[in-house]
Amino acid sequence: xxxxIEKPGVGLSKVAVSETHGEDSxxxxxxxxxxxxxxxxxxxxxxxxxxxxxENQVSFDLLEKYLEEHSEASSWGKGAPGFRENALFxxxxxxxxxxxxxxxxxxxxxGGRARFDPDRIVLTAGATAANELLTFILAxxxxxxxxxTPYYPGFDRDLRWRTGVKIVPIHCDSSNNFQVTPEAMEAAxxxxxxxxxxxxxxxxxNPSNPLGATIQRTxxxxxxxFATNKNIHLVSDEIYSGSTFSSSEFISIAEVxxxxxxxxxxxxxxxxxxxxxxxxPGFRVGTIYSYxxxxxTTARRMSSFTLISSQTQHLLACMLSNKEFSENYxxxxxxxxxxxxxMIINGLKNAGIECLKGNAGLFCWMNLSPxxxxxxxxxxxxxxxxxxxxxxxxxxxxxxxxxxxxGWFRVCFANMSEQTLEVALERIHKFMEQRRRRN
Amino acid sequence: MLSSRASCNSHGQDSPYxxxxxxxxxxxxxxxxxxxxxxxxxxxENQLSFDLVESWLRKNPDVMGLNKDGxSVFRELALFxxxxxxxxxxxxxxxxxxxxxGNKVKxxxxxxxxxxxxxxxxxxxxxxxxxxxxxxxxxTPYYPGFDRDLKWRTGVxxxxxxxxxxxxxxxxxxxxADAYRRAQKLNxxxxxxxxxNPSNPLGTTMTRDELNHLITFAIAKNIHIISDEVFSGTVFDSPGFISIxxxxxxxxxxxxxxxxxxxxxxxxxxxxxxPGFRVGMIYSNxxxxxxAATKMxxxxxxxxxxxxxxxxxxxxxxxxxxYMKENQKRLxxxxxxxxSGLRKSGIECLKSNAGLFCWVDIRRxLCSDTFEAETKLWKTxxxxxxxxxxxxxxxxxxxxGWFRVCFANMSHATLQVALRRIKDFVQRWSYGGGIGNxxxxxxxxxxxxxxLPSNWVRKLYSSEGDEQDIG
Numbered sequence: 001x002x003x004x005i006e007k008p009g010v011g012l013s014k015v016a017v018s019e020t021h022g023e024d025s026x027x028x029x030x031x032x033x034x035x036x037x038x039x040x041x042x043x044x045x046x047x048x049x050x051x052x053x054x055e056n057q058v059s060f061d062l063l064e065k066y067l068e069e070h071s072e073a074s075s076w077g078k079g080a081p082g083f084r085e086n087a088l089f090x091x092x093x094x095x096x097x098x099x100x101x102x103x104x105x106x107x108x109x110x111g112g113r114a115r116f117d118p119d120r121i122v123l124t125a126g127a128t129a130a131n132e133l134l135t136f137i138l139a140x141x142x143x144x145x146x147x148x149t150p151y152y153p154g155f156d157r158d159l160r161w162r163t164g165v166k167i168v169p170i171h172c173d174s175s176n177n178f179q180v181t182p183e184a185m186e187a188a189x190x191x192x193x194x195x196x197x198x199x200x201x202x203x204x205x206n207p208s209n210p211l212g213a214t215i216q217r218t219x220x221x222x223x224x225x226f227a228t229n230k231n232i233h234l235v236s237d238e239i240y241s242g243s244t245f246s247s248s249e250f251i252s253i254a255e256v257x258x259x260x261x262x263x264x265x266x267x268x269x270x271x272x273x274x275x276x277x278x279x280x281p282g283f284r285v286g287t288i289y290s291y292x293x294x295x296x297t298t299a300r301r302m303s304s305f306t307l308i309s310s311q312t313q314h315l316l317a318c319m320l321s322n323k324e325f326s327e328n329y330x331x332x333x334x335x336x337x338x339x340x341x342x343m344i345i346n347g348l349k350n351a352g353i354e355c356l357k358g359n360a361g362l363f364c365w366m367n368l369s370p371x372x373x374x375x376x377x378x379x380x381x382x383x384x385x386x387x388x389x390x391x392x393x394x395x396x397x398x399x400x401x402x403x404x405x406x407g408w409f410r411v412c413f414a415n416m417s418e419q420t421l422e423v424a425l426e427r428i429h430k431f432m433e434q435r436r437r438r439n
Numbered sequence: 440m441l442s443s444r445a446s447c448n449s450h451g452q453d454s455p456y457x458x459x460x461x462x463x464x465x466x467x468x469x470x471x472x473x474x475x476x477x478x479x480x481x482x483x484e485n486q487l488s489f490d491l492v493e494s495w496l497r498k499n500p501d502v503m504g505l506n507k508d509g510x511s512v513f514r515e516l517a518l519f520x521x522x523x524x525x526x527x528x529x530x531x532x533x534x535x536x537x538x539x540x541g542n543k544v545k546x547x548x549x550x551x552x553x554x555x556x557x558x559x560x561x562x563x564x565x566x567x568x569x570x571x572x573x574x575x576x577x578x579t580p581y582y583p584g585f586d587r588d589l590k591w592r593t594g595v596x597x598x599x600x601x602x603x604x605x606x607x608x609x610x611x612x613x614x615x616a617d618a619y620r621r622a623q624k625l626n627x628x629x630x631x632x633x634x635x636n637p638s639n640p641l642g643t644t645m646t647r648d649e650l651n652h653l654i655t656f657a658i659a660k661n662i663h664i665i666s667d668e669v670f671s672g673t674v675f676d677s678p679g680f681i682s683i684x685x686x687x688x689x690x691x692x693x694x695x696x697x698x699x700x701x702x703x704x705x706x707x708x709x710x711x712x713x714p715g716f717r718v719g720m721i722y723s724n725x726x727x728x729x730x731a732a733t734k735m736x737x738x739x740x741x742x743x744x745x746x747x748x749x750x751x752x753x754x755x756x757x758x759x760x761x762y763m764k765e766n767q768k769r770l771x772x773x774x775x776x777x778x779s780g781l782r783k784s785g786i787e788c789l790k791s792n793a794g795l796f797c798w799v800d801i802r803r804x805l806c807s808d809t810f811e812a813e814t815k816l817w818k819t820x821x822x823x824x825x826x827x828x829x830x831x832x833x834x835x836x837x838x839x840g841w842f843r844v845c846f847a848n849m850s851h852a853t854l855q856v857a858l859r860r861i862k863d864f865v866q867r868w869s870y871g872g873g874i875g876n877x878x879x880x881x882x883x884x885x886x887x888x889x890x891l892p893s894n895w896v897r898k899l900y901s902s903e904g905d906e907q908d909i910g
Contacts, residue, residue, distance in 0.1 A: 010661055010700040011630070016567040016731040023734065060514050067504070067513060074744075075496070075503040083496060084489045089715040090556075090708075125555050125717070126520075129738045136592050137445040141571070162566050162592070162735065200442075231440075267440075275520075282519040282743030284555075298445045302592070305559045309742035310715030 015162055022156040026384060027052065027400035034394045041419060049424045052394040054209065054362045055415035056243065056279040058336040062329050063278065066319055073318035082314070089310040092303050094123040098313040101320035102287055106272060108326055109242045114254035116289060122299040123313070125284040127239050127273035129306035131158045131203075134269055134288055137298050138233045139165045139200035144192045145235075146170050146202040148180045150365075150401035150408070152209045159203070168192040168199070171404045174367070177356060178211055179219055180204070185226045201233030201267075202226070207240040207250060207360035210401050210410035212341075214250045214360050224256060224268070233267045242277030242330060243414075244360040245338040257291065265291035274316065276362060277333065283312045337362070337414060340421070344413045347425035351432040362414035366395070369407025371435065380406040391431045393424055444592060455817055456481065456583040456833040463827045470852060478857045481827040483639065483795045484848040485673065485712040487769040491762050492711070495752060502751040505744065516743040522736045524553040525746040531753035532720065536705060538763070539672045544684045552721040552732040553746075555739035557669045557706035560719040561588045561633075563735045564702055567728050568663050569595045574627035575665075576600050576618045578610050580798075580834035580841070582639045589633070598622045598629065601837045604800070607789065608641055610634070610649045615656045631663030631700075632656070637670040637680065640834050640843035641798045642774075642791030644674060650686035654701075658694045666703050672710025672763065673847075675771035676792035698724040707749065709795065710766070716745045770795070770847060773854065777846045780858035784865040788844075795847035799828070802840030804868055813839040824864045826857055 022028075030052050039047035067074060076082035089095065099118040106116045124130040139145060141164030147155060148170040159167055170188040172178040185202070192199045204223060206215040215223075227234040236253040244250040257265045270289040275281035285308055290296050320326055344364055345355055356365040372379040377399045384397040387409075398408035413421055459481050468476035496503060505513045519525065526548070533546035554560040569575060571594030577585060578600040590597060600618040602608040615632070622629045632653065636645045645653075657664045666683035674680040686692075687701055702723040708714035718741055721732050753759060777797055778788050789798040805812040810832045817830040820842075831841035846854060 010663060010696050012725075012727055012731070013566060013568055013570045013630075015570075016727065021731075021734045055518060057514075057518070060517070063517070064511060064513055067511075071500075071504060074505060075500060083493055084486070087489070087492070087713045087715050088484060088486070090717070125739050125742075126737075132738050137442055140442045140444070141594075143442075157734075157737070162738075164571075233440075280517045282517050284520070284740050284742050294441060294445070298441070301587075304587070305562055305592075306555050306739040307717050309555075309717050309745040311748070312742040312744050315744065 018161070020157065020161040022153065022161075025153055025156075025400045026381065027153040027396050030384075030388055030394040030396065033388055037392075039392070039420065039423075041417075041423075045423075046392065048388070048392045048394055049420060049427075050394050050415065051412045051424060052396045052410075053415050054276065054412050055281065056276055056333075056337075056362050057415050058279075058340060059329065059333045060279060062325075062332060063280075063319075066322070066325050070318060070322075073315045076314065086310045086314050089313075090307060092300050092307060094121070094308070095310065095313040095317055097321065098317035099123070101317045102272075104323075105320045105326055106241075106289070108330055109277070110250070110252050110255065111247050114252055114258050116254070120289055120291070120296055122288040122290070122296060122303055123308050124286040124288060124303050125306040125308055126275060126281070127237065127271050127286040128154065128158050129284075130271045130273070130286040130288045131155070131235070131237065132163065133299055133302050133306065134235055134271065134295075135159045135163045135165050136302065137295055138235070138269075139163065140198075141165065142197070143200045144168045144197040146185065146188045146192070146199060148172050148184075148204060148208075150178070150210055150398055150403035152205060153396075153400050153402075155203070165200075166197055168195075168197065169402055169404075170202070173405050174356075174408075177213070178208075178365075179216070180223060182222050182226060185223070189230060199230065199232055201235055203235040203237065205237040205239070206253070207238075207244060209240065209361060210363060210396065210398075211356055211365045212358035212361035212363050213356065213365075214244060217251045217256065220251060220253060220256050224253065224260075224264075227267055228264050231267075233269065235269050235271060237271040239271065239273045239276050240361045241272065242333065243337055243362060245334060245341060246359065247330075247334065249359050254289075262291065267292070269295060278329075283316070284308060285312065285316060340413045340418075343418070343421060344411070344425065347421075348428065351425070351429040352436070353428070353432065356408075363410050363412040366409045366411050367407060368409055369405070372407050375406050377406050383407075384409070387431070391427050393427060454583055454586075454833040455814065456829050459817075459821055459827040459829065462821055468825070468853065468856070470856075474856075475825065477821065477825045477827055478853060478860075479827050479848065480845045480857060481829045481843070482848050483709065483845050484714065485709055485766070485770070485795050486848045487712075487773065488762060488766040489712060491758075491765060492713075492752075495755065495758050499751065502748055505747060512747065516747050519743040519746075520740060522733055522740060524551070524736075524741070525743065525750055527754070528746045528750035529553070531750050535753050535759065536671075536722070538759070539674075539680070539710070540682045540685060541679065544682060544688070546722060550722055550724055550729055552723075552729055552736055553741045554719040554721060554732075554736050555717040555741060556708060556714070556719040557667065557704050558584065558588050558719070559717075559736075559739035560704045560706070560721045561585070561665070561667065562593065563732050563739070564665055564704065564721055564728075565589050565593045565595055566735060567731045568665075568702075569593065569630040571595065572627075573630050574598050574622050576615065576622070576629060576632040578602050578614070578632075578634060580608070580640055580831055580836035582635060583829075583833050585633070596627055598625070598627060599835055599837075600632070604789075604838055604841070607643070608638075608798075609646065610652065612652045612656065615652065619660060629660065629662055631665055633665040633667065634683075635667040635670070636683065637668075637674060637793035639670060639794060640796060640829070640831075641789055642794035642796055643789065644678060644680045644793050646678070647681055647686060650681060650683060651689065651692065654683075654687055654692050654697070657700060658692075658697065663700045663702065666701070668703055669706045669709050670794050671705065673767070673770055673795060674793040675767040675774065678792065680793065700725070702728060711762075713749075716749070717741060718745065718749060773846045773851075776851065776854055777844065777858070780854070781861065784858075784862045786861070786865065796843050796845040799842045799844050800840065801842055802838075804865070805840050808839060810839045817842070820864070824860050826860060
């Protein structure tokens with residue numbers, strides 16, 4: 001009997017049907033559980049508390065106050081005289097006033113210890129776009145980027161999906177507080193070589209997500225030396241640079257370059273965004289700062305695919321050029337994040353849980369390895385499910401961040417009110433009590 | 440040290456289309472301050488109806504201040520980064536899109552994916568439908584930006600479908616078949632055909648026949664159709680606009696997979712004149728495409744601030760209805776002014792009913808029927824006449840001598856200045872005649888050489904672009 005061969009349906013690209021967007025990991029599955037049963041103090045007090053979303057909600061009142069007092073920022077002034085120009089403005093160089101404001105803001109965050117040239121700033125719709133764009137520029141399909149673990153789960157999509165570039169992990173572990181070492185970098189490089197992958201760069205996040213800690217100067221120097229020795233690029237994602245608890249503890253790669261007189265700087269590129277520090281992820285404001293002219297030019301052209309709304313550029317140019325506002329914001333935001341951090345660390349300590357010593361970010365890196373049945377990924381996921389379904393907290397398992405040591409979890413603390421954080425800590429306390437009694 | 444993508448020229452920025460803008464920028468016309476400057480007629484922007492939008496904004500300070508019913512929605516918006524987009528905006532957009540299609544088709548917001556401009560939407564669709572090294576067919580002449588948007592990061596090839604002035608540049612079945620064969624000879628697998636309807640640069644809407652040919656062809660070859668309808672709101676004259684979606688509803692064209700292979704791109708940049716706000720979208724009935732494109736939109740989301748303001752503006756149906764009518768009236772009037780002004784100088788335009796530009800026939804002023812002659816004429820018009828118009832070669836037109844001339848980005852007064860300059864130029868050209876003409880032309884050329892910095896001369900006269908970056 002003849003076999004009926006169906007005419008194949010109209011096909012899509014390999015990229016469209018691949019799973020490299022990474023949305024099937026627990027990192028995203030937990031959000032789903034939250035969406036289906038979200039905690040609400042009054043209407044759903046037993047719902048899931050979202051602790052898997054690294055958002056900064058502690059300083060909105062400062063932004064709202066600014067907007068109330070400066071209506072020209074959101075309306076181009078009375079009678080909207082600047083509207084026309086702004087609505088037409090699609091120049092991929094970006095609004096000069098906005099670039100200037102961003103450069104100043106980045107300098108303020110670093111306590112003036114590094115200078116930024118507004119003409120080296122390329123604007124993109126969020127750091128998500130910036131990281132992908134840089135990958136397109138620095139690496140060819142099939143090439144590799146080295147990324148220290150644990151790392152932000154979104155990188156699997158942002159760096160690999162459409163670019164065809166691979167990530168080779170630089171393994172870090174708790175024996176030295178998950179810091180990158182020259183040996184670990186070498187091992188990763190050799191691993192890439194053994195897979196016949198050409199390494200084009202190393203991408204670090206400083207301060208680190210998910211560790212919530214800044215990278216020390218000596219380590220930064222080692223990373224820069226490594227990149228120079230191998231003649232590869234160094235991308236420093238400094239998206240949390242404004243969320244450090246103390247202004248002096250964060251050292252940007254820009255400062256390291258400054259002390260080296262900018263020698264070999266054309267391999268260094270910084271990614272930044274206002275999503276975390278200003279709590280404005282919806283506005284899509286990211287930047288690439290590169291010390292390499294060709295990268296700046298190319299990135300600028302490529303940013304056509306991901307421009308920032310001119311309306312938003314205008315608003316933020318006004319806001320960030322206001323020195324009084326920006327200085328006060330940076331200071332106050334830092335203080336509030338520190339207070340939150342102390343609150344959660346102490347709360348967890350009282351429950352008998354240790355965290356990695358952190359000094360930045362919107363989350364802490366919690367060690368639940370003593371609770372694991374076995375030191376395996378499966379055990380970690382089983383524990384994660386228990387915490388999600390029984391304790392009703394959505395926290396992010398370390399395995400979704402590619403952590404090689406099971407039992408670590410990222411717990412966000414800045415995306416909720418203090419009251420909600422108290423409730424979460426109570427639940428954790430109760431959970432730990434129950435476990436102790438059982439044992 | 441950089442990727443091959445970074446080092447290649449596929450961004451296409453070395454074409455006259457973009458170079459003309461740079462020259463304009465160094466010497467822009469201003470009625471008061473620089474009346475002998477270059478008039479920008481190479482930018483397809485709609486500046487004719489801003490006053491209407493400004494008036495709406497003035498009357499709605501609450502929306503601008505991100506307030507709703509007296510309460511601030513700032514916080515909500517600041518946090519809103521859901522790649523499904525603001526539901527309020529998508530609901531309004533599908534109604535607006537239906538309205539521009541005479542409500543002959545209905546759209547479902549769940550099939551709509553937002554992107555940072557049509558530039559982003561087009562690239563995203565290609566990423567979803569075509570693998571690197573495969574090809575899409577594009578009727579010529581086409582928008583120069585496509586060389587970047589469709590090919591640069593995707594690694595996809597464009598195979599042109601030749602269209603000719605002999606039939607008004609309409610797409611024919613044989614042209615499609617011919618392009619397909621050429622692709623096969625080059626060992627390129629064709630995954631789709633991309634049309635712009637209304638056409639840029641022609642300013643015409645596609646006929647039902649053309650659309651039927653396209654659909655029949657796509658079904659036969661089992662490929663996708665991408666219909667870039669960014670100019671759909673600029674149709675100001677008959678015949679009306681037929682969207683690919685409307686054409687595909689024809690029962691004679693029924694085919695099991697048809698709705699999975701048709702995808703529309705749209706944007707608010709041309710109709711509403713808001714290119715700076717980056718509001719583009721993809722519409723598709725193909726669930727897999729919608730799902731993949733939605734995830735990809737993470738790389739180019741629309742600012743939630745902008746989504747909020749526009750959802751409110753579009754919700755005001757009275758305002759939008761008034762805007763659409765008035766906008767079309769003004770476009771028609773400007774276009775007629777350009778067409779009749781050119782006619783007085785003995786220059787004809789392709790009969791058009793849409794868009795922000797005319798496709799102008801200047802073949803008779805070419806000193807030879809070649810693209811070299813077209814480029815020389817373009818330079819003369821740019822430097823000596825002071826008009827930045829776009830030569831057909833940069834749109835991959837198969838015939839030299841056609842130019843795209845924009846009219847919607849200037850006032851009546853400026854257009855009049857432009858028309859006067861053209862008139863004078865054509866007179867000089869006509870009365871030049873014979874040897875006299877050659878001498879004055881050579882004089883013009885040597886003036887041209889003196890004006891251009893040396894790297895420009897190399898760039899503009901070389902037959903292949905090199906990698907030098909200009910400005």
